[in-house]
Amino acid sequence: MRVENSDGDVSELSVPDDLTEGINVRAVGANIEFDHYRYLLQRAASAHDVNPGYFANPHEHSNVQDAERYVRLHKARSGPIHARDGPIAKMAHLLENDRDGYRKLVQNERDEHGRHLPGYYHTVTLGPRRTEAAFPSHSLPKEVKHYYSREAAGMPESEALAHPKLGASYQVSRWDQRLGVTDDDLAQLTEELEETVLAVLAEAGLPVRPGDRDMKGEIETRGPYVPDAYFEASESNRDRNLVSLNLTRIEQRQESVVIKHLSDGFSPVEWESLEKLVTDGGTVSPADIADDYGRHVDSVRRALKRLPDLIEHDYGCVKLRSDYIAEYVHEAVEQARDATQRAVEATAKAAEAAERGVDETTSAFIAFCARHGIEVDDRHEARLTLRMGGVRDAQRRVQQAYRLWVNAGKDPARFREAQLHLGERGYGVAWQFL
Numbered sequence: 001m002r003v004e005n006s007d008g009d010v011s012e013l014s015v016p017d018d019l020t021e022g023i024n025v026r027a028v029g030a031n032i033e034f035d036h037y038r039y040l041l042q043r044a045a046s047a048h049d050v051n052p053g054y055f056a057n058p059h060e061h062s063n064v065q066d067a068e069r070y071v072r073l074h075k076a077r078s079g080p081i082h083a084r085d086g087p088i089a090k091m092a093h094l095l096e097n098d099r100d101g102y103r104k105l106v107q108n109e110r111d112e113h114g115r116h117l118p119g120y121y122h123t124v125t126l127g128p129r130r131t132e133a134a135f136p137s138h139s140l141p142k143e144v145k146h147y148y149s150r151e152a153a154g155m156p157e158s159e160a161l162a163h164p165k166l167g168a169s170y171q172v173s174r175w176d177q178r179l180g181v182t183d184d185d186l187a188q189l190t191e192e193l194e195e196t197v198l199a200v201l202a203e204a205g206l207p208v209r210p211g212d213r214d215m216k217g218e219i220e221t222r223g224p225y226v227p228d229a230y231f232e233a234s235e236s237n238r239d240r241n242l243v244s245l246n247l248t249r250i251e252q253r254q255e256s257v258v259i260k261h262l263s264d265g266f267s268p269v270e271w272e273s274l275e276k277l278v279t280d281g282g283t284v285s286p287a288d289i290a291d292d293y294g295r296h297v298d299s300v301r302r303a304l305k306r307l308p309d310l311i312e313h314d315y316g317c318v319k320l321r322s323d324y325i326a327e328y329v330h331e332a333v334e335q336a337r338d339a340t341q342r343a344v345e346a347t348a349k350a351a352e353a354a355e356r357g358v359d360e361t362t363s364a365f366i367a368f369c370a371r372h373g374i375e376v377d378d379r380h381e382a383r384l385t386l387r388m389g390g391v392r393d394a395q396r397r398v399q400q401a402y403r404l405w406v407n408a409g410k411d412p413a414r415f416r417e418a419q420l421h422l423g424e425r426g427y428g429v430a431w432q433f434l
Helices: 034-047 087-094 128-134 183-203 247-264 268-280 286-293 297-305 323-355 360-371 394-407 412-416
Strands: 002-004 010-012 066-072 103-110 116-126 142-147 165-171 311-314 317-320 375-377 385-387 419-421 427-429
Touching: 034 183, 066 183, 087 103, 087 116, 087 142, 087 183, 116 128, 142 183, 165 183, 286 297, 360 375, 360 394, 394 412
Parallel strands: 385 419
Antiparallel strands: 002 010, 066 165, 103 116, 116 142, 142 165, 311 317, 375 385, 419 427
């Protein structure tokens, strides 16, 4: 049997070897329960005097090609879903991990007419491996999307189509298996798609049913949902568990990878390689890193091989494994730069103090403060002031500085009464930290 598609291309119809006689049907519908298709197909056959018994027992090779579950949200409430730090973007960035599997992020804010519409078409597509990472109990490849109709930008708010959908759809092209049409298969499909939609809503801080409290603690009567021509904005009687996206677990795992390497310490070549990858913002080759820092390319390659959890190799180029890891590494690189600068300043201030005849203990106090970013205002006619807005673990640093101050033979009472400027954390007095 040969078939012709809409483009005029002719090909042989693929028929299972064990099928001697059958009827091939492709059923397409919208806003219909997945388990109703077989019944409707039999009714349609009867209407054309075809024996409905032909469709009572679908062949084992019968399969689902596409399916979606959605809710329609009020456009004033859906922003947290498609925000740059919302669940769609998080799933894309935090599920960048290794070269196995599939992940794709699309963020389009303009419609086909070029009109700006925030959240117009935002999607993340996850293959089975990435799906299991976000939803350990799921296995089907999916696309999660926030999208508007094509003419939404020109519609009044009273129209249902002026408001976006949040949908989860089955992606048959993203794996080499198939989902059948048995009752169990269709139940799994329904459950996974609905749980995905509910999880994204919950992750965005939206109530998942009427009567729930929103993020401000207020009870929503209809919630942020908009009725349309097919569905009322009312609670379904379907019993469905609220499944966590598990992004926190993924985030913590990626953090722990970076922390492990930081605690073990980086070699100079490793630091330089990471700095290049962070500041370049894309994919570079080991030769690029070697040229920029005057290193031998083999030294760079050896350094990169020691960072398999952080770096991905692909066709002679390297890049950081995920945007989240990149942000975390960038922070570490910046801190390292600051620490190096503070160390240089501390050495210079200590040398300057020595030249002025300041004793060694006082020089140690000056160097300590410079090294940790503590600015000291010690004018004798005024109150001692320590500015430490960017200092982490302020209590420990104040205690260390106090010991060095006392060792220098300075008045302990003056330090204890010192005013602390803690940046966004406000102000304090030294004795509160001792």
